[in-house]
Amino acid sequence: MQNIDPNITALLADWQKGDQKAVNQLIPLVEEELRRLARQYLRKEMPNHALQATELVNEAYLRLVDQDRTTWKNRAHFFGIAAQMMRRILLDHARNRQAAKRGPEIKLSLNEEIMAQPEVNMVALDEALKELSRIDPRQARIVELRFFVGMNIEEAAEVLQLSSSTIKREWRMAKAWLYRYLNQD
Structure with a gap:
């Protein structure tokens, strides 16, 4: 970009x-x-x-x-x-x-940066993002920008008008939350 x-x-x-x-x-x-x-x-x-x-x-x-x-x-x-x-x-x-x-x-293949598993169901991912958005809208937006748009940390920080360190921290938490959500039985 x-x-x-x-x-x-x-x-x-x-x-x-x-x-x-x-x-x-x-x-x-x-x-x-x-x-x-x-x-x-x-x-x-x-x-x-x-x-x-x-x-x-x-x-x-x-x-x-x-x-x-x-x-x-x-x-x-x-x-x-x-x-x-x-x-x-x-x-x-x-x-x-x-x-x-x-x-x-x-299924939608996710890169290993987001998840440890190679594929996740697209519908399940959408449901997970909706739930994350309900809990933490900013983290859900960061996932959209980083994973779906392909923005780097600095670009996402610019769009959201946040610091790069905040984006990095929120990105790590969002990935962990999504991993847990998508892997629960």
């Missing part, structure tokens, strides 16, 4: 003011980063996932364009919202496939 053109923040502000030209200029600037996020998400999915990165980006873009009540703070905020939308799209897709097949739940 560090190689993104700094003009994105200005274009987001212009978009908010209703400037359609800003939206048209913004799309090519954010498209590659959105594709990177989509590929990152899809790498964590089971290999036989039906969605492709382009489909995921397109669906997220359509949802982003409908965001008329969002006040874009900066590019990190924009990509954070985009990543949340991608997560919701994948979750909806997982639930729909699960309901259609009535078979085993779709």
Whole structure:
């Protein structure tokens, strides 16, 4: 996320003011980063996932364009919202496939930095994040930014307007909490 053109923040502000030209200029600037996020998400999915990165980006873009009540703070905020939308799209897709097949739940592979186990059910992860959000909304947001968006400690600190040491501490606690929650019988 560090190689993104700094003009994105200005274009987001212009978009908010209703400037359609800003939206048209913004799309090519954010498209590659959105594709990177989509590929990152899809790498964590089971290999036989039906969605492709382009489909995921397109669906997220359509949802982003409908965001008329969002006040874009900066590019990190924009990509954070985009990543949340991608997560919701994948979750909806997982639930729909699960309901259609009535078979085993779709799994999402988590990197070992988050969990010691290689895979976790996407629906279970969403439930865990909802529970964590109820208990500690800031930790849940940090998980979204670090794991789903792929932000580093400093980027997450910037978005949440917290110190890097606070993000590191909360990140460690959130990972431990999620591990316990997802591994309880």
